[in-house]
Amino acid sequence: MSIRHVRRVGGMTLETRPPNRGQKQRRPSRSIPSRISFSPLRSVSRSMNDNQLARRLRSVGMACFVQYFELFSDKSISNAAAAAIIVAKESYAETATNTRVSLARRIIREGRARDALRMIAGATNVDPEAASRARSLVSTIIAN
Known part of the structure; x- marks a missing residue:
């Protein structure tokens, strides 16, 4: 069972998964990023309709x-x-x-x-x- 961790930093949503338990960890205090998605405050399209x-x-x-x-x-x-x-x-x-x-x-x-x-x-x-x-x-x- 995987627990999802979601953090928002500025206009960016960072979804991480917890490190694998029982295995040697290189960085024990950090989680491993699995997907980064952006939610900009403005529309990405800049052309004028x-x-x-x-x-x-x-x-x-x-x-x-x-x-x-x-x-x-x-x-x-x-x-x-x-x-x-x-x-x-x-x-x-x-x-x-x-x-x-x-x-x-x-x-x-x-x-x-x-x-x-x-x-x-x-x-x-x-x-x-x-x-x-x-x-x-x-x-x-x-x-x-």
Whole structure:
């Protein structure tokens, strides 16, 4: 009869079995690991689905995403510097702008910029000028 011993360490579950009784033990104070399983706190998949994309795009603001697309795409500018540029031009709060920048860059980093621009181009509740600019950005991205 085997008794299972289960220990949780951080996000990891360690299942061990007791050492064999009656045999010489090399390490008498330790049990022998039999199986290690991970139970991460976050989802292992890091890609963004369409619902997450739409939610993040609404958080950034569709017009803001289009207007500052080049700024968000420029990796040489830090998030703080990009936020400072936007705060100087717009009447957004600094914390809200930090959120906008980080979410917009996440959309771009995860390869969903083209999908986001297509959503903006087809949206009915966005400024027509922003939708037109989104369509031109989509054609520019596709050409490159």
